[in-house]
Structures are given as structure tokens and as C-alpha cells.
Amino acid sequence: MDSHPLFARHDGMDMGDSSSSDTASSSGHSSTMMAVFQNSMATSLYSSSWTPTSTGTYAATCLFLIALAAAFRGLLAAKSWQEHRWLDRELARRYVVVNGKAPLAEALSRDSLAKEANATLTLGENGVEENVLVVRNRPTAHARPWRLSVDPVRAAIDTVVAGVGYLLMLAVMSMNVGYFLSVLGGTFLGSLLVGRFISVGEH
Incomplete structure (x- = not known):
């Protein structure tokens, strides 16, 4: 009779441990599912309000990602062209x-x-x-001088390039197959159009 509360308390601990282990297992399962590609059209992009609800909106989202990836390659080409222009002016x-x-x-x-x-x-x-x-x-060995007409523009271009790159990365991290293929397709299209203007370092 005296041992009954102990058993009851032990059973309660087992039930608590079991529930905690189930919670850990479910959280581990959900984290594992995040690393698996999925093809659900109702995949949010950048915010919960941007969630396709039909085939048309999903296709429009994919077209947006294609255009964004192509624009990213265009930004890299523009940056490379501008760098060459600045260097030619200095030299x-x-x-x-x-x-x-x-x-x-x-x-x-x-x-x-x-x-x-x-x-x-x-x-x-x-x-x-x-x-x-x-x-x-010919270029000198020391660093190029800081110029008010050059360096702020370079910093702005780098910031825009980094921002667009991170947006594409977030789209790929959604693990949506359509979004992933759209980013790849836009990269191919952009490189096909302006890839020859991008220097090796920018790639």
C-alpha cells in the first residue's frame, strides 16, 4: 500500500518522459521534413501573405523568380562593366x-x-x-584611391546585388521544387543574355 504512491509517481514520470520524447521526436521529424523537396503550390514566399492559392498564382510566382534570377545576373554584369569603366578611367x-x-x-x-x-x-x-x-x-601595385564619385556608387551596387542574392537564397530554402527550378531557369536565362559581360571574379 505504501509503495503504491511511488509507483504512481514513477508512472507519471514515465508518462512525462514519454510525452517529452514524443515531442522531441515530432520536432526532429519536422526539422527533417524541412530538408526534403516538396511540390506543394501553397508554399509561402517571403511572407505568409504571399502564398499561391491556385495554379495561376503559383505560375506567376515562378515567373517572378525567373525574372529575379535573370536580373541578378544582369546586376552582376552591370557591376563588372562599371568596374571596368572606372578602371579604364583611372588608367x-x-x-x-x-x-x-x-x-x-x-x-x-x-x-x-x-x-x-x-x-x-x-x-x-x-x-x-x-x-x-x-x-x-598600367595599374600600380597599391590600392586604388577612395573617390566620392566611385565608392558610394560601388557600395550601393554591392548592397543591391547582395539583397537580390539573399532573396533568391530564401526562395531556394523553401525547398519548393518549382521555386528551385525557377531560380535555376532564371540564372540560365540571365547568363545566356549577359554572361559574357560578367568577369570571372563575379561568378
């Missing part, structure tokens, strides 16, 4: 007039034989040669 050839140096065209005009022998030298890559000297035409 543009600078010329200075050399004191006492006669222009090549003038020297050839005084010497008829030299003019006949080197007539093709009067026109070069930069047109008719003048009394100039190339100061610098």
Missing part, C-alpha cells in the same frame, strides 16, 4: 609635352629619305605622333 593614358623634343612628323618632314622609309610611322595608335611622352599606362 587612361596621360601625356606631357617634353621640352625640346621635336614632333616625329616634323622630323620626318625635314628628312625626305626618312619620310619615305618611315611614312607608316607618322600614324600610330593615337593618330599623328606629337611631342608627347607616355607617363603611365
Whole structure:
């Protein structure tokens, strides 16, 4: 009789342990299910209010992801193009007039034989040669200087690229097959259109 409460208390502990283990098992099962692809059309995208309820809305969501992934490749191409543009502007050839140096065209005009022998030298890559000297035409080893007209624009572009990339990542993390294939399809389409403008580092 005295041992009955102990058994009852022990049974209660068993029931509590059993319920807790069931809860842990169910939570583990749900976490495992999150890593499995599913094809439910009623998969929320970015918010609970964006949940397709029909085939049409699901298709529209997939088209949006295709366009977003293609736009992401376009942003990478635009960033790469802008970086090349900034670099070309910084590395543009600078010329200075050399004191006492006669222009090549003038020297050839005084010497008829030299003019006949080197007539093709009067026109070069930069047109008719003048009394100039190339100061610098290659990048320096140190870091490029901070510029108000360049670096804020670069930071804004990087922020937009990162934001769009994270949105695509969240769509893929929904584990919806349609969303996943839409992101891949948009990536293929964007690379097909502007992939040649994207530098290797941006990939």
C-alpha cells in the first residue's frame, strides 16, 4: 500500500518522459521534413501573405523568380562593366609635352629619305605622333584611391546585388521544387543574355 504512491509517481514520470520524447521526436521529424523537396503550390514566399492559392498564382510566382534570377545576373554584369569603366578611367593614358623634343612628323618632314622609309610611322595608335611622352599606362601595385564619385556608387551596387542574392537564397530554402527550378531557369536565362559581360571574379 505504501509503495503504491511511488509507483504512481514513477508512472507519471514515465508518462512525462514519454510525452517529452514524443515531442522531441515530432520536432526532429519536422526539422527533417524541412530538408526534403516538396511540390506543394501553397508554399509561402517571403511572407505568409504571399502564398499561391491556385495554379495561376503559383505560375506567376515562378515567373517572378525567373525574372529575379535573370536580373541578378544582369546586376552582376552591370557591376563588372562599371568596374571596368572606372578602371579604364583611372588608367587612361596621360601625356606631357617634353621640352625640346621635336614632333616625329616634323622630323620626318625635314628628312625626305626618312619620310619615305618611315611614312607608316607618322600614324600610330593615337593618330599623328606629337611631342608627347607616355607617363603611365598600367595599374600600380597599391590600392586604388577612395573617390566620392566611385565608392558610394560601388557600395550601393554591392548592397543591391547582395539583397537580390539573399532573396533568391530564401526562395531556394523553401525547398519548393518549382521555386528551385525557377531560380535555376532564371540564372540560365540571365547568363545566356549577359554572361559574357560578367568577369570571372563575379561568378
